[in-house]
Amino acid sequence: xxxxxxxxxxxxxxxxxxxxxxxxxxxxxxxxxxxxxxxxxxxxxxxxxxxxxxxxxxxxxxxxxxxxxxxxxxxxxxxxxxxxxxxxxxxxxxxxxxxxxxxxxxxxxxxxxxxxxxxxxxxxxxxxxxxxxxxxxxxxxxxxxxxxxxxxxxxxxxxxxxxxxxxxxxxxxxxxxxxxxxxxxxxxxxxxxxxxxxxxxxxxxxxxxxxxxxxxxxxxxxxxxxxxxxxxxxxxxxxxxxxxxxxxxxxxxxxxxxxxxxxxxxxxxxxxxxxxxxxxxxxxxxxxxxxxxxxxxxxxxxxxxxxxxxxxxxxxxxxxxxxxxxxxxxxxxxxxxxxxxxxxxxxxxxxxxxxxxxxxxxxxxxxxxxxxxxxxxxxxxxxxxxxxxxxxxxxxxxxxxxxxxxxxxxxxxxxxxxxxxxxxxxxxxxxxxxxxxxxxxxxxxxxxxxxxxxxxxxxx
Ligand SMILES: [Zn+2]
Numbered sequence: 001x002x003x004x005x006x007x008x009x010x011x012x013x014x015x016x017x018x019x020x021x022x023x024x025x026x027x028x029x030x031x032x033x034x035x036x037x038x039x040x041x042x043x044x045x046x047x048x049x050x051x052x053x054x055x056x057x058x059x060x061x062x063x064x065x066x067x068x069x070x071x072x073x074x075x076x077x078x079x080x081x082x083x084x085x086x087x088x089x090x091x092x093x094x095x096x097x098x099x100x101x102x103x104x105x106x107x108x109x110x111x112x113x114x115x116x117x118x119x120x121x122x123x124x125x126x127x128x129x130x131x132x133x134x135x136x137x138x139x140x141x142x143x144x145x146x147x148x149x150x151x152x153x154x155x156x157x158x159x160x161x162x163x164x165x166x167x168x169x170x171x172x173x174x175x176x177x178x179x180x181x182x183x184x185x186x187x188x189x190x191x192x193x194x195x196x197x198x199x200x201x202x203x204x205x206x207x208x209x210x211x212x213x214x215x216x217x218x219x220x221x222x223x224x225x226x227x228x229x230x231x232x233x234x235x236x237x238x239x240x241x242x243x244x245x246x247x248x249x250x251x252x253x254x255x256x257x258x259x260x261x262x263x264x265x266x267x268x269x270x271x272x273x274x275x276x277x278x279x280x281x282x283x284x285x286x287x288x289x290x291x292x293x294x295x296x297x298x299x300x301x302x303x304x305x306x307x308x309x310x311x312x313x314x315x316x317x318x319x320x321x322x323x324x325x326x327x328x329x330x331x332x333x334x335x336x337x338x339x340x341x342x343x344x345x346x347x348x349x350x351x352x353x354x355x356x357x358x359x360x361x362x363x364x365x366x367x368x369x370x371x372x373x374x375x376x377x378x379x380x381x382x383x384x385x386x387x388x389x390x391x392x393x394x395x396x397x398x399x400x401x402x403x404x405x406x407x408x409x410x411x412x413x414x415x416x417x418x419x420x421x422x423x424x425x426x427x428x429x430x431x432x433x434x435x436x437x438x439x440x441x442x443x444x445x446x447x448x449x450x451x452x453x454x455x456x457x458x459x460x
Contacts, residue, residue: 008049057089062343069098082433087416096176189249203236259329313354348435365435372445
């Protein structure tokens with residue numbers, strides 16, 4: 001089966017080219033200006049994408065699909081569908097599950113679900129410590145070898161290739177909580193470095209959080225409690241940079257939210273530390289004054305009529321939305337390359353849980369609105385170019401996490417098609433995800449995903 005995606009502006013080798021993409025047997029067979037001969041071939045299915053944009057599918061190195069363990073919040077089927085709807089072809093799932101994938105036996109539960117239900121390429125993280133309890137390290141060597149066997153197809157446990165590609169290990173992470181013991185982190189980094197793996201760290205020191213629910217700033221003051229300190233994040237980033245330097249471990253910082261972390265990572269890169277980091281759309285586009293305005297609006301609203309359907313829980317995530325100074329530092333970070341990539345930290349919870357507002361659990365959904373909010377907020381406003389946004393959402397994460405990716409001849413046809421002219425309002429009720437709470441609920445945006453292809457097959 002051959003498919004010709006015709007007349008689109010295609011992102012290839014770092015820039016846009018008006019061309020046609022011929023897909024055959026799941027890979028990009030050719031990129032060509034002339035389509036007359038192909039279009040006349042009855043064995044070629046032609047799809048006209050005039051005026052549309054084709055990007056390499058987005059790669060999100062940080063999502064929570066909640067399976068196994070918490071299927072009422074999300075599962076591999078709904079999570080991967082949400083990814084496809086948002087233009088993502090590759091997602092990396094965090095291990096705060098039940099059971100936690102901290103052994104081959106426990107990991108197999110998640111692998112089975114991925115194998116059976118995923119419509120995009122889903123790569124699971126294993127945890128750093130058993131049960132993410134921070135006490136006992138996992139068997140990094142055994143886990144790594146197991147995935148190498150899977151990838152080489154030398155085991156019968158799973159087929160080498162599924163319709164969604166080979167399942168491989170994303171890396172190691174205790175996301176949801178910080179690895180507090182420096183000795184544990186040092187040993188983890190030493191062993192993971194020897195295996196050539198990567199550690200993705202959620203940096204948070206519980207003892208110096210200082211408060212709860214929101215950033216320690218204007219919003220916390222209004223709500224009448226102490227918020228979460230910035231140092232609870234950057235102090236651990238600082239420690240881990242030193243450990244990465246010492247051990248040579250490939251190290252990635254999850255959801256960077258503070259200006260101090262940005263500066264530490266900038267300096268570490270200058271010193272040659274093998275470090276990368278991600279931030280999320282909400283840290284780049286919102287500050288705690290914006291959230292405060294929403295809180296005041298909510299207070300003023302008539303209790304029954306004008307309240308948003310999804311309440312203030314849509315502004316609660318970990319780490320919290322920080323100050324304008326922090327937001328500006330993150331923007332500088334993406335501009336100068338200190339911040340390598342944008343990940344959503346897609347973290348769905350049930351309606352009941354999130355209805356508790358700032359007292360509910362931390363986490364918001366992001367896969368189905370990340371590109372449009374970033375395109376509208378950063379590209380349309382001239383902060384960064386469209387090419388840069390594709391770099392942050394697709395190219396840089398694939399390079400850092402060794403994903404074979406890009407619209408080039410011979411590469412897997414993992415791509416997404418967007419109409420950048422369409423203007424609409426973000427409506428969580430249209431999401432494929434089970435999660436509905438996003439800080440971008442009701443935001444007017446440009447850019448709608450109209451199709452996503454994985455290995456040349458339409459998944460949305
Ligand atoms: Zn986290």
